[in-house]
Amino acid sequence: AQKITQTQPGMFVQEKEAVTLDCTYDTSDPSYGLFWYKQPSSGEMIFLIYQGSYDQQNATEGRYSLNFQKARKSANLVISASQLGDSAMYFCAMREGTDSSYKLIFGSGTRLLVRP
């Protein structure tokens, strides 16, 4: 069964507007972590934001926030005030268990294009 599902292969957003990238996950482990990474055309994966399964509040990092709905098993990324430099692939990922390693399961990604 697919562990991480990103149903939006591509998204457009107007510069300065907000955009939500969807991510749903599947796990039976009560302890897990959810990550979002950005991959520009240069190839490296850039860490954006992290949410632990026991965290009470939604994670925020600057213009990035994670809309964590545990009962729905969703962890959507919200980017506020989009910038042209936000155009990239975005990947949702999950780490299961209490192991603190970065053995991550990634989704198939969403390509975001910011229009001027």
Next chain:
Amino acid sequence: DTGVSQDPRHKITKRGQNVTFRCDPISEHNRLYWYRQTLGQGPEFLTYFQNEAQLEKSRLLSDRFSAERPKGSFSTLEIQRTEQGDSAMYLCASSFHDLRGARTEAFFGQGTRLTVV
């Protein structure tokens, strides 16, 4: 040292040849990870090291693949008898973990893009 470095950035090889990639992690990072990313997909975990010890290997890592981290610093990933299905981006990442469970985030390199013709 400003980040994770991978070499080469691109490699084209003929089917059946052996290839070796190198990853230099951030110097104080004790954990090192290899991932493979095929076109249109997210990265898939291959293996990881704590210092020089290889702690876990994915079943994706067939017997043609071998990874080493001999001195707990840089790592190499070798693919023997390459096949066209090995064409992918190979990403390396590193992080720091201590015994108390404190850790940094994982930092990724820019990857090595392998094309098998």
